[in-house]
Amino acid sequence: MKKEIKKILISVEDKTIIEGVAEFEKIFKEKIKNKELEKSVKLSRTGTFGVNTKGISIVIYPGGVLYSDLKIHDIDKILNQHILKGIPVQELMPEPISERLSEHGFNPEEAKNENRIVLSNVGKINPESIDEYITSGGYNAVKAIAEEGLEPKDIIDIIKESGLRGRGGAGFPTGLKWEITAKESSDEKYIICNADEGEPGTSKDRLILEGDPHRIIEGMIIAGYAVGAEKGYVYIRGEYKISVERVVKAIKDAYKKELLGKDILGTGFTFDIELKKGAGAYVCGEETALIESIEGKRGNPRIKPPYPGEKGLHNKPTVVNNVETLANIAPIIVNGSKWFHSFGTEDCPGTKVFTLVGDIKYPGIIELPMGVTLREIVFGFGGGIKADRGLKAIHLGGSSGAVFDKSFLDVPLDFDSVKKQGGLLGSGSVLVIDNETDMRNYLENVLLFFKHESCGQCIPCRIGTARLYDLVKKLDKNGQNDVIISNMEHLTDVMFKSSLCPLGQSLIYPVKSIFKNFGNEFK
Amino acid sequence: MTKKVKIYVDNKEILAEEGANLLQVARDSGIDIPGLCYYEKVTPTGSCRLCLVKIEGENGMIPSCTIKVRDGLKVTAFDNELEDVRKTIVELLISEHKLGCMTCDTASSCALEDLAYRYNVTVDNLPYDVKNEFEPVDDSSPVLAYDPNKCIVCGRCVKACYEIQGKGIIDFIGRGIETRIGADLGDLWGNSACDGCGECIQACPVGALFEKASQGKGRKWEIEKVETICPYCGVGCRIEVEKKGNEIVRINGVDKGPANEGRLCVKGRFGYEYEMSEERLTTPLIKEKGKFRRASWSEALDIVADRFAAIKKNYGSDSIAGLASAKCTNEENYIFQKFMRAAIGTNNVDHCARLCHASTVAGLARAFGSGAMTNSIKEFEFADCILVTGSNTTETHPVIATYIKNAVLKHGAKLIVVDPRKIDLVKYATLWLRQKNGTDVAWANGMMNVIVNENLQDGKFIANRTEGFEEFKKVIEEYTPERVEKITGIPKEKIIEAARMYAGAANSSIVFSMGITQHVTGTDNVLSLANLALLTGNVGKLYSGVNPLRGQNNVQGACDLGSLPNVYPGYQKVKDPKIKEKFEKKWHVKLDDKVGLSVVEMMNAAHEGKVKAMYIMGENPMVSDPNLNHVEEALKNLDFLVVQDIFLTETAQLADVVLPAYSSFEKSGTFTNTERRIQLLNPVLRAPEGAKEDWEIIQEISTKMGYKMHYNNQGEIMDEAADVSPIYGGIHFNRLGKKGLQWPCRDDKDPGTVFLHEGKFSRGLGHFSPVDYIPPAELPDKEYPYLLSTGRMLFHYHTGTMTRKVTALNDFEPGPYAEISPEIAKKLKIKEGESIRVSSRRGSIITKARITERVAPESVFIPFHFAEAAANKLTNDVLDPIAKIPELKVAACKVEKI
Amino acid sequence: MNVDKILKRYNSDRENLIQALHDIQDNTEGNYLRTGDLKKAADYFHMSLSEINGVVEFYSMFSKKPRGKYIIRVCQSPPCYIKGAFNVLGELKNLLGIDLNDTTKDKLFTLETTSCLGACDEAPVMSVNNIIYGKLNTEKIKNIIKHYREEKRGK
């Protein structure tokens, strides 16, 4: 009988580098050699494993056993016990989520389990190996196009039927977006993957870029084919060094396998991808600012309409999609739109990747079906409040979203339900704030962020963000809070109505919700 | 034709052109929607958000300045919600603003001040704290200052500099609340490449950008505005002069100015200080024992009349010669040449056009029958391909250059620059051909060789509209790209590419100036360019033609009105007996039928003693003529010299009598710009007491000499000129208005002519002239190893009589210099700014070295504006045999470090 | 590395501007964009100086002033704020003996703040030349600084 090869994936990323992962990896390799296990064990690198890990972490296949917070002296234990004897080392495994769920009174069976569509490969394959991606079923969607002769229109229909909505924040139906661009007639069209991820409290796109970059490339190829674009750009924020490296490698490998370039898999379809780095500007996540930035300009948002779908990059029809959106494409093409509807809610099918941050026990990234409640996320998957303080607030959807108090814990998290509550699902950031935090200080910090990130182009936002910041600092200091608060509320109203882009418009969410839900702190 | 559609703004029905700008349409029909960032002349930005409106069927508030009008649009421009938003925006602006309307020169014409008033926003009722920390004002530029504390970051200036002027000197800097405007790399404005055109100031809706020199000179309400024409170059920009009392406070471009649409260059906007200079001549001067003394008009004019009469009597009419002036009006030129021809009795009348476009007039007359720009300035913006050669357009015709840049930047036109120097336009060029000076016939023939070989010519045009093709073809056959490369130094690939580009475009236009004309082969050069246009059918159409850029503000007019030795007004030949007869009848006098002396010939004749007296009106040959040492000897050799000027110029200092004239800011009359447009002047200021208008002076001298003239005003003179010159037949002051008329304009109903030779050339068929390459007269050799070329730069004008009295212009460029190549500098160990001696066979000057790659490796370029280091001491006065233009663009020189 | 060489790696489409600026800055001692290099880049990409300057000034990763070998950027956005980002900043100031936006005398470190670095699940977070470090505490900060000081000495 052929002996099964064990695969060890080690997470190499910024945070593990400082923990000494390089050293750890070196010693691990030496020990494998010393024990003459080279033939039966394959050690390779991967990206983050996401939620639930700490420090240096590895996963061992088969079985997908996760070990976390490892020290060098743990290596022997793992090799001796797990590799040689096949017995997992319990004490090195992180606390399973199901246990946390039950701790907080949920039935783990009933609770919506983490359900990976987007992150299915993350932490399981070596992101720098195109072969592993292919072995795991990758590029099957592209192959399907080649083999089954799917027409662009068919693709658009599948995506439309799937009900997929953009994960970049606004939740715009992706199929419809593609259809608009597909219908434009133009000598050139473009696909842009928005990997600028600047919304505070969001690191889910990085996880995908680092952990499964080919998924994005595959999504872009399909998008290009569907709308008739021959060129794609991945715009990654300049700070994401490892993401950049991984995507660059992935693009290169895809070219080698003729999955990019001319006549992809004999379909006659040509698609090229280029990577562009940002250089530090939150507003460049806004699609038109991003386009300006790709064009080598200041990242000033453009007036819409025209929308990028009609006039985008170089004034040609352009689809801009978020990383997570694109990561959903290949699975949908392979598994069908019906399958996609088996996750999430009717109007928001599929999953959402949430980033859990703040005063929470287990910060991290988790993919859950749309419609999961805040309570499940915070107390279930997130393990509740750190140091068991009380929960005061949840800033949902990023800094541009609303800040909720406890009474909103049962809101299902999907685009429409959150909107109904006066907030935004946004990027899926769940920032938990415990009752040690002064909401005025918090608001000041939020406003500092916007003051710093306003592009400065339009008056309401350029000066408005600065005045809001001045005003919030005056709160509590002169006893005239009511006047100041109403000035601030009025100002955010005006900014909402008159700002040129959603950055300035969105301040209304944090400002008004904080005054509304935490008004007693400003008395 | 655009469609008219109906829209409704606040229920008011408005008929508008489809696609027009909604904000503009609303404002034009009296609905005053506020807005700060909208500027009619640039693309809308939509960033101030003051013009927000609601549109039926659309969500939220939409900036009306970004909306194109379509049928049935229903717009709410005013309701409480919109007004609340607007008021808040004004409050925000005021909260960031350093309010100082009491000392701000923009007050009362400031858009922010207006809005604050309109929305009752004051510091007291502001819901925010007032700003109290301010940044320094940047007043490092010679002409303007930028106050970041008053800047509303509307970006109008940025777009004005880029979209209108095609420069892009300024852009936003910083981000968010820190956003500002910065020049170049954000360092001081004065260290940037800003050339001071002031387009940005004109675009600024508030007092953030302002004219330094105007500060404190007068509040807007004290100011009177008068429109007139710029006194400098041939573009003929229409200016609006703001004055307080008898002092100019500020000059702006007139948006409806037909030649400039509000654009100006630094001279037109800021070069007015000379006008009020203490050095203006205020009284006639008579020289006695080598010294001037003040004299009365009657005494001075008596002397002039008597001496002219005596010399005429003793030596004959042809012993007197006159230089008319391209700085004077059409009417004054008409009177001047009439005086010379009718009162003196000679055709010895000429003016600076001789040094300038004489070869153009000769060449284009031969090829097309008329020697002027075939097209109009604004047409450049819409040409598909523009070939610029021997014109440093951005410096010498800056406003025309903006249209060329617009063509490239806005409409993707191809620009071919053929110039030995790396002029600014090279930056915008698709192709730059650097030829050796004086080899223009060769490269033009080379391009035509390629065109014919590749069959890119316009056969139909050649067949129907031209003559002489076959003979011409034989000559160009010999100019293969290989051979042309050897002569010109231009790589043959570039010649081929240029040929294809020029011949391949739908509408190609040629622009040329002194680099073509000021050669012994000037006429040949011009003929070659005409051939190129004829060969490809690129003439006689809108956007496409052959366009000599005329230099002086009224050089076109001075020529048109007959200040030339061979023609009467309207280019009617003095040798033509019928014409002579006509003028004799009109002028009631016997006229001479000999062609008179041209500029350099006059100087030579004076040198030889054949010309005994000269009357020089508004020219300064002691700086502007070639071979100055020779000119000085010539003028000193005269028995009698009269100079009529506004300053005591280098030439006037040699005069026996100096007569003080009015400047163009002080008189009416007309100038004809380079696009043949006759435009009316308006007197702006009172002239210095003691001066007189040029035409009046001449009229009095003439009358005293027995040939009576009695015009009451310049209008009457033009009526007479129109009567005798067919191309001006329809030109009368009452028809000119603010737009002027473009000749040919043959009668009172003729609307004028936008472009020439439509359907038929002035001479009938276009004429191909076979032209062979002839090298320049003097080329570098062992003793004088470098090639010397002369010309101009942006900030100064000719002999500097005017611009060198302007502080701001002197700040930009204080004194003489010579551009030398890094190669020469290295060889002679010369450092930037060091003193050098430049010498030629005719003289030598001391100047400062400016080391630059603009000039070719073995070349020197010297601007001729600086009398103390006059380029013309070095220049060669050899002449083009046909046009008699001197070869100012090529001579041999040596350079020494001192 | 020579700027002309860096520029030549790109075609002169303006699209490549920001990428080239990154490369130039990363390869310039002092981690900044020198005037002369910006002029070259402007020329190469057929832009005016003001345009290139406008771009440089817009993006917070670019600097026109010389900086240290290592640029420490401390995230100040809300999730990190919640987790004590201001303390991190304070500790770094103490440890390095410099103020915000200053550079240590040995030209090793420059201290800056930044908006969210996208590692909020690890808050508080900072980056050192784009290596991201999370879950910062006093000891970790000390270790990181030590690590870089030694790396420098090692070279």
Ligand SMILES: Nc1nc2c(c(=O)[nH]1)N[C@H]1C(S)=C(S)[C@@H](COP(=O)(O)OP(=O)(O)OC[C@H]3O[C@@H](n4cnc5c(=O)[nH]c(N)nc54)[C@H](O)[C@@H]3O)O[C@H]1N2
């Ligand atoms: N600022 C300013 N503007 C002016 C004037 C001024 O004095 N100052 N003067 C006005 C007058 S009267 C005139 S005529 C115009 C003149 O305007 P331009 O003709 O544009 O000015 P120049 O500097 O004389 O020379 C023009 C160009 O000819 C090029 N050149 C030199 N030799 C050759 C050659 O052999 N062949 C070719 N093809 N090109 C060559 C030079 O490099 C230069 O770029 O400017 C008018 N405008």
Ligand SMILES: Nc1nc2c(c(=O)[nH]1)N[C@H]1C(S)=C(S)[C@@H](COP(=O)(O)OP(=O)(O)OC[C@H]3O[C@@H](n4cnc5c(=O)[nH]c(N)nc54)[C@H](O)[C@@H]3O)O[C@H]1N2
């Ligand atoms: N080396 C060299 N020499 C050149 C050239 C060159 O390229 N190189 N270019 C040549 C060319 S193209 C030209 S056009 C000439 C120009 O040569 P000029 O015409 O001699 O030069 P300007 O300095 O314009 O002289 C105009 C004179 O008119 C005076 N003036 C202004 N307004 C009025 C008015 O209303 N009335 C009267 N009466 N006088 C007035 C001014 O004070 C000034 O003295 O220079 C030529 N010389």
Ligand SMILES: Cc1cc2nc3c(=O)[nH]c(=O)nc-3n(C[C@H](O)[C@H](O)[C@H](O)COP(=O)(O)O)c2cc1C
């Ligand atoms: C200020 C601002 C920042 C944004 N940042 C991001 C971002 O970092 N990533 C992203 O995908 N979308 C971001 N967006 C949303 C994009 O404009 C755009 O809607 C999105 O990329 C579309 O992709 P989707 O349809 O796949 O959601 C941002 C929008 C705004 C207004």
Ligand code: SF4
């Ligand atoms: S709203 Fe803010 S970020 Fe958006 S365009 Fe206006 S100033 Fe720029």
Ligand code: SF4
């Ligand atoms: S710019 Fe306008 S508002 Fe500001 S001080 Fe001047 S006049 Fe007053």
Ligand code: SF4
């Ligand atoms: S003065 Fe002219 S060149 Fe200078 S910045 Fe203003 S518009 Fe640009």
Ligand code: SF4
């Ligand atoms: S300087 Fe004037 S035109 Fe330019 S942005 Fe400021 S306010 Fe607007």
Ligand code: SF4
């Ligand atoms: S371009 Fe000529 S006419 Fe126009 S402002 Fe300048 S000098 Fe005067």
Ligand code: FES
């Ligand atoms: S005028 Fe329309 S937004 Fe400024």
Ligand code: FES
């Ligand atoms: S908020 Fe600090 S990394 Fe995101």
Ligand SMILES: [Mo]
């Ligand atoms: Mo001229």
